[in-house]
Amino acid sequence: MEKIRCCVIDDEPLAAQLINSYIDRTPFLQNAGSFSSAQEAVKSVIGGEVDLVFLDINMPQLNGLEFAGIIPPTTRIVFTTAYDNYALESFKVNALDYLLKPISYEEFRRAAVRALQAGAGRSQTAPQKPADDVIIVKSEYKLIQIRVDDILYVEGLKDYVKICTADSTIMTLMNVKALEHALPADRFMRVHRSYIVNKQRITVIERNRIVFGNVSIPVSDTYRQSFSEYVSAHLVGAVPAGD
Numbered sequence: 001m002e003k004i005r006c007c008v009i010d011d012e013p014l015a016a017q018l019i020n021s022y023i024d025r026t027p028f029l030q031n032a033g034s035f036s037s038a039q040e041a042v043k044s045v046i047g048g049e050v051d052l053v054f055l056d057i058n059m060p061q062l063n064g065l066e067f068a069g070i071i072p073p074t075t076r077i078v079f080t081t082a083y084d085n086y087a088l089e090s091f092k093v094n095a096l097d098y099l100l101k102p103i104s105y106e107e108f109r110r111a112a113v114r115a116l117q118a119g120a121g122r123s124q125t126a127p128q129k130p131a132d133d134v135i136i137v138k139s140e141y142k143l144i145q146i147r148v149d150d151i152l153y154v155e156g157l158k159d160y161v162k163i164c165t166a167d168s169t170i171m172t173l174m175n176v177k178a179l180e181h182a183l184p185a186d187r188f189m190r191v192h193r194s195y196i197v198n199k200q201r202i203t204v205i206e207r208n209r210i211v212f213g214n215v216s217i218p219v220s221d222t223y224r225q226s227f228s229e230y231v232s233a234h235l236v237g238a239v240p241a242g243d
Helices: 013-025 038-046 064-068 087-092 105-117 176-182 221-234
Strands: 004-009 029-035 052-056 076-081 097-100 134-139 142-147 151-157 160-165 169-173 188-192 195-198 204-206 209-212 215-218
Touching: 004 013, 004 038, 004 105, 013 029, 013 052, 013 105, 029 038, 038 052, 038 064, 038 134, 038 176, 052 064, 064 076, 076 105, 097 105, 134 169, 134 176, 142 169, 151 176, 151 209, 160 176, 176 188, 176 195, 188 215, 188 221, 195 215
Parallel strands: 004 029, 004 052, 052 076, 076 097
Antiparallel strands: 134 142, 151 160, 151 195, 160 169, 188 195, 204 209, 209 215
């Protein structure tokens, strides 16, 4: 039997740990990851890497119902929550089941069997990956999709993060570390406690600062060695006279 790839999205560590243990006990499920926020899970879920999501509803920044609205229609959803007042809304977004915490293994297994019977799995038509790598963040009351290649840099501002592209600035309620995990590690580099830069969009480095227009981003001592290694690896030496 081909296993159903599933993930857990829950900001409560103990609740997430319990659901993960249930997945490991269930022979026809394959654990494809555990995330503490919907933002962290966007790449895996939107990219079609999972067939079934065990999704908490009450989470900061981007809640489960909002996230369910952007999940591919072929990806099944089982809500896991401590509140019973979201049941009607959950079925409006096509949830397969709605489990109230604390969740017993029997309740969990029944929901998993429903997913199996509903045909969740790779035998179904797989969701198409987006043409471009994107992240989706919540800004005020809107969900905004951003192409990661368009991002110049990210700046942490206490409880908010400022995402700067060539054309716009988006403010979102999250921390820099959460966004760092969501961005491709091969294209983005942390250079300061408060800054992440898109390596492919760097054009000017001056006095150990990365310059984007009128903005100069410092490289702190903590990240100086890794940044220097990156620069050295891409530095083209001066051409000797006469060549």
